[in-house]
Amino acid sequence: MNINPHHEHEFEAAPGLPEPLPADERLLWQGAPQWRHVAVHVFHVRTLAWYFAAMMLLQATYLLGEPERNLFKPLLLSLVLSSLSLGILSLMAWLTARTALYTLTNKRMVMRIGVVLTLTFNLPLRMLAGASLKTHADGTGDIALKLAGNDHIAWLNLWPHARPWALRHPEPSLRCIPHVAAVSERLLQAWQAVNPHVPVMLGDVAATQVNPLSVPSSELAT
Numbered sequence: 001m002n003i004n005p006h007h008e009h010e011f012e013a014a015p016g017l018p019e020p021l022p023a024d025e026r027l028l029w030q031g032a033p034q035w036r037h038v039a040v041h042v043f044h045v046r047t048l049a050w051y052f053a054a055m056m057l058l059q060a061t062y063l064l065g066e067p068e069r070n071l072f073k074p075l076l077l078s079l080v081l082s083s084l085s086l087g088i089l090s091l092m093a094w095l096t097a098r099t100a101l102y103t104l105t106n107k108r109m110v111m112r113i114g115v116v117l118t119l120t121f122n123l124p125l126r127m128l129a130g131a132s133l134k135t136h137a138d139g140t141g142d143i144a145l146k147l148a149g150n151d152h153i154a155w156l157n158l159w160p161h162a163r164p165w166a167l168r169h170p171e172p173s174l175r176c177i178p179h180v181a182a183v184s185e186r187l188l189q190a191w192q193a194v195n196p197h198v199p200v201m202l203g204d205v206a207a208t209q210v211n212p213l214s215v216p217s218s219e220l221a222t
Helices: 035-041 045-064 072-098 180-194
Strands: 027-031 101-105 108-113 119-124 128-135 141-147 173-177
Touching (some): 101 180, 128 180, 173 180
Antiparallel strands (some): 108 119
């Protein structure tokens, strides 16, 4: 169990849960996004840093071709603005991770998310039509949950805890969680216990597939 103790919401009966668990429900896993990985993989801070560096290099090359121009001030302004942008995105990543908590029980997945307005989504395991996994080299990754039937949650209510670019049929996603392969396996086992008679197909990664549908992890792009 991976419980992140820094989430403090006084109105919650327990961290990540708006009310105490019923007697027949038990906690299986609890975790939160890693903010540095949210910065890199969700807000693309590293990619933007390289972009800003390349633009400053081009700017310096242009200014060197005009000796009468002051080289220092334009580059300093570009550096300040680039650093400010990256700092704001990093702060957003930190706030996103700090305010989010994902909880898996033997009956549902609970997502408590939101920086300004806290929202809690209860996703019963019996209502999940599928899930897909994307892993990063360090073992963190995303698990996107596909809802069954006509049930859906607005993409803007989920972002950034949503599968990227799945706008028409938003998929709640656990973003940048550690040991994601082990979490996906635990989710699969919990789902199978709730739906013992539904066939399951696994892809070539540890992705949970709760319908006989195969969703390759490569489709979960960032």
